Amino acid sequence: MTGQRANLPPLSLHVPEPRFRPGDEADFSDVEVPPAGATRRPDTAAPADSFHELAYGLIRVLDESGQAVGPWAPRLDADAKRRMLRAMALTRAFDERMFRAQRQGKTSFYMKSTGEEAVSIGAAMALAGDDMCFPSYRQQGILITRGYPLVAMMNQIYSNKGDPLQGRQLPIMYSSKETGFFSISGNLATQYPQAVGWAMASAAKGDSRIAATWCGEGSTAEGDFHSACTFASVYRAPVILNIVNNQWAISSFSGFAGAEATTFAARAIGYGIAGLRVDGNDALAVYAAMDWAAERARTNQGPTLIEHFTYRAEGHSTSDDPTAYRSAGEPNAWPLGDPIRRLKDHLIAIGEWDEERHQAQDLELAETVKAAQKEAEKNGILGHGMHQPFDSMFEGVFEEMPWHLKEQSQQMLDEQKAAGL
């Protein structure tokens, strides 16, 4: 054969390493933050390959002085913005309380969305109420925005007798068809092709509802993500594919999902679909991007993939301590700020909000959450008593219970009884 090998240095394997580890001082001063308002907003009918640069930039609306600027600034009235702020603050209050409940041994597990509230709430505000969401486990903000009862959420978290999912699912794995919120899976990214399928069905039926789905940047590596993007591209499905790039996947930084090489929004370019990269801590930018993508979907322009660039301000879940693998200073050093503070500052800057009202609202929301918790705990907490009849375990595996489950159920009941349980 030809291919004479040149006298080359040996190969070496590159293994990514985050910039800061425990003990390091986090310094993001070199992170380029493009100015708010600087990104162009293509027509929603523009071909996907006419705005590739949007996959590499960062759509930002809120500037340093709290003003909403540029072509992406959404036409949202102050009421809507206050509702948005409120949903974000409520989500945070809810997270705080439920995290604490887990620490108090009232349930097995919890996951906060702290610092990422804008991603789900900005999105939920931009979608129609009957659009279908296929979330991952960190979009509780959608349920809260859509008015799903806090008590029902807590009942699920406690797996108690009020749990709509009958104690079957790990805490926070909500499901509410009525709310347009698909059953959350423990298996990452499986919801992605499902969302595309739902959207394809809606399109095939000449419906007007669209679908949206979310996954973390780490989860984009799963095969399901790729299948979904391929299907979405091929059939021009009316779906919005959201990547929540909070820069961490448990202990693995985004470099292990490919962030050293390019943005996650650039995946869209690979499939020839529309791609946006958005400041995920800017609720108005998230809203605007979702609104734009929804219009594309509704007008048969096909799918949009949106990278929401944000930061996971706390641990992955109640099961980990983030200071074991990243600099303790990162959350505060992160330059894109806190989404709640930024929207609040905006409302104050435009004269539609003030510190007093904010504090009052925080107090009120804390009370609301506390009251809901009290209510929910009336239905029980995990591990303290059996909240579902034993044999409920056998229901719902199939629509009709087959003989073998009936038998197993009966045998269990008999045994429990014989044992005096």
Place this chain on the structure above:
Amino acid sequence: MTGQRANLPPLSLHVPEPRFRPGDEADFSDVEVPPAGATRRPDTAAPADSFHELAYGLIRVLDESGQAVGPWAPRLDADAKRRMLRAMALTRAFDERMFRAQRQGKTSFYMKSTGEEAVSIGAAMALAGDDMCFPSYRQQGILITRGYPLVAMMNQIYSNKGDPLQGRQLPIMYSSKETGFFSISGNLATQYPQAVGWAMASAAKGDSRIAATWCGEGSTAEGDFHSACTFASVYRAPVILNIVNNQWAISSFSGFAGAEATTFAARAIGYGIAGLRVDGNDALAVYAAMDWAAERARTNQGPTLIEHFTYRAEGHSTSDDPTAYRSAGEPNAWPLGDPIRRLKDHLIAIGEWDEERHQAQDLELAETVKAAQKEAEKNGILGHGMHQPFDSMFEGVFEEMPWHLKEQSQQMLDEQKAAGL
């Protein structure tokens, strides 16, 4: 909620449709074929994001007059080019003969690579002999280029007693570690992450050997493809990821893999890795692209993804008739021509070949293949007699045969004996 739904037309589902179906006249006159030599050749150390346009163009070397032109024209002497031509012609002759053997009932299955010979042979010429190939089922040209014995290939196809794979695999699922040719799988795209793993191992060990892999454009939809690209990007693996875009996947045209939306080379951009799109019927262009990618890999610049734009001139395999789903005229109307004819014309144009020699070579190769076939058939053909001892079936499931396989083996032998077989 906000999100007032505008008064929009109903959604509709786009289902791709190829341009020509049986009965249609295939007309590719509007297919834009960029002139040979027009594409720039970046330095092999150039960053992957500095030549995105190469993923949308078409690297071509051989021009209409048979000259090798432009920056990608490889420095290959006439001998090497003649070896290349010979390997291509031999591959075609082999395919013809084995296809016929299947039709004659001598084996169960065969797959030709007609029209795509340049993709595997141009590649094999550019790689070092000890670089590791992870092919799909249509790269028999690699084995032939590397001098693997035709008789051994045929023995495999016949599952006869000379079969190096002991009759265990479907015809054409070759394996030869010595030849740097990984065991072909029946399951599409599984070789992609394996190739990346091999390359990562080579890099981790400070070796100098690189890996290359191939899959069809249809197979790029598999999750394995995505996993492989992600791993390759993250660890900058010294691997060349080849997509053979022959425009058909059994009966499904490339639109069902996403070709309506963008090129397959553009997938590279999505992962932030180097991407090239090459005229797959131009053996010199394939060689040049592989050579460039190999140099990148060997100098720790990481992976390159190459789309080889070609055309599957015949059926998918012996199991289908392509005129049932595409225009019978397509293969001839296809504008990029036949790879063998094009390289032959080039060699003639530069005065290094002539029609007589070509015809003589064709005759000689046909004889070579015929002789090999005669030789191979001495070892038997499929279905005529048992070519492997019955109990060989139980060997090689594990390194050492466990008791249950020993028992099954013994029982089978006893039963066969009792039945007088």
Place this chain on the structure above:
Amino acid sequence: MTDDNQTTARMNMIQAINSAMDVMMERDPDVVVMGEDVGFFGGVFRATAGLQAKYGKTRAFDTPITEIGIIGVAIGMGAYGLRPVPEIQFADYIYPALDQLVSEAARLRYRSAADFIAPITVRSPYGGGIFGGQTHSQSPEGIFTHVSGIKTVIPSTPYDAKGLLIAAIEDNDPTLFLEPKRIYNGPFDGHYDRPSRNWSAHPAGEVPTGYYRIPLGKAATVRSGEAVTILCYGTMVHVVANTVEEMGVDAEIIDLRTLVPLDIEAIEESVKKTGRCLIVHEATRTGGFGAELSALVQERCFYHLEAPIERVTGFDTPYPHSLEWAYFPGPVRIGTALKKILKD
């Protein structure tokens, strides 16, 4: 469950399967078929031939080659309210979709407390006997019968195939419908060296042209007998029936038709009558569905058993290309086992 007085026609198993989808697509606009090459071409085995021409591209369509995607998208469509019938081109290629099938389709109803369901019917040709080598011959049913929340159906005749497929499509649970490809064109007696037959001569090749159902979970007694009960399904039903006939054994042959949920009553009743039991399947032995059958029979009929329950199955090796007929559980192996059971 049949429309009365409907006409019948001679069908092979492919045609019967095609007819089931045709009938259901006609009756229910929410039924869609999809998969690799199933659209214009009508499937590599022609099972969906003509459906795209009749029902349009949004109801019968080709898909990208990603089994994850095919099943994941079908689940999403099911959640929307459609009743998708995805095809996996060969059962050997179902593994990439396993997570979507096991963690999603099979679990959706349960985990959402029936808020969402996945009423999908996954069709896939399975089994050996066509010289397909190790990746076109597998029988993976044993993987799915272990998964709670999914039904597994395997027909053995054109008549059953149509009736069962209609029932599966109408079922609100995810169903794996495995099609024994060796008998697509005709019943197979296990003698690969004899001329092949087609369904035209077989009574179950006479198939109603319209709608009818065969309920899931009900076995069929293919032959009544007193000497031994033989449990089998798919291709093996015919191999068993022929072997029994050749040997002149008074066996009761039960064609399970549905593996989950299983017709345990039929099994129990028969084994209690015969006192002996043989289980035959093509899948590899260890941990195959035969193990479950053996365990169940033993648990329920222990005091009626006069001889050990035997299993004749594929060996615990991949399906070898050239030794296909040594691997295939044919008349010799079944016959030997029968003799052994009857001797004791």
Place this chain on the structure above:
Amino acid sequence: MTDDNQTTARMNMIQAINSAMDVMMERDPDVVVMGEDVGFFGGVFRATAGLQAKYGKTRAFDTPITEIGIIGVAIGMGAYGLRPVPEIQFADYIYPALDQLVSEAARLRYRSAADFIAPITVRSPYGGGIFGGQTHSQSPEGIFTHVSGIKTVIPSTPYDAKGLLIAAIEDNDPTLFLEPKRIYNGPFDGHYDRPSRNWSAHPAGEVPTGYYRIPLGKAATVRSGEAVTILCYGTMVHVVANTVEEMGVDAEIIDLRTLVPLDIEAIEESVKKTGRCLIVHEATRTGGFGAELSALVQERCFYHLEAPIERVTGFDTPYPHSLEWAYFPGPVRIGTALKKILKD
């Protein structure tokens, strides 16, 4: 198989597993560990803690979150000549990798006539008892024991875990090494409402610090007895042992340790002695490995059996979060089955 006179130390199962990898990475530069969060962080259960610091990033590294990729890449590394030990974070997440495991790792040696091999050891925590809900509690061993070409190993103590893991890493065949996460920290007697114990009080928590092997395919007799044989593995070994003790039954308890290849001799010998057999596992019942065990025992010990073989297993439902302890095959269920077996 042990270095003589080596020192021992108190280890829980995580530490023993960590030590096995440490020892092997020290001895063999081709051993690499990889998986989601296994690098810097040392794994969500800390099984790989310290290995990256000691052996560097190219031998212990984090991976993208794609199980297809983790196994596919490990196979390629194995083909190169390394001996990869990939971790799947929870066994519930192994399904996306099924095709790479079944169609590739398990088949590579066979289909290439040993031209290429996949000497990989896939580690994964499995089983319930930690309130993990349905996607952090599964026991999928029954899917893999049905697949020819892959070995399945499940330890029940720190001592066994280390010795078996070393043997698995040295083995040239692909091995699935399932780690019973409920007993990572201590043996579990099945009474979830009693204080948990840790390995420090258990003899098998004393583990040699250096190299030793426990051969694959050999079961351990945890308790000798005459009344009944109990076949079990992983967490259930301890639950069974404790139940037997509480009930005062003279049971022979066999810890299978390796499911494929199985120690059939130990099983046969024991059942022929006791005439009775109970099988216990946590996985769902239908088509679980218990079915295979039951079938094998029945086939080989039929004339010695004095009562039906019983199975106590997980139910055929997903693992429910709140009713975890009703699902878990605990002392009540095991006790009831024992009484039934002994009564007959």
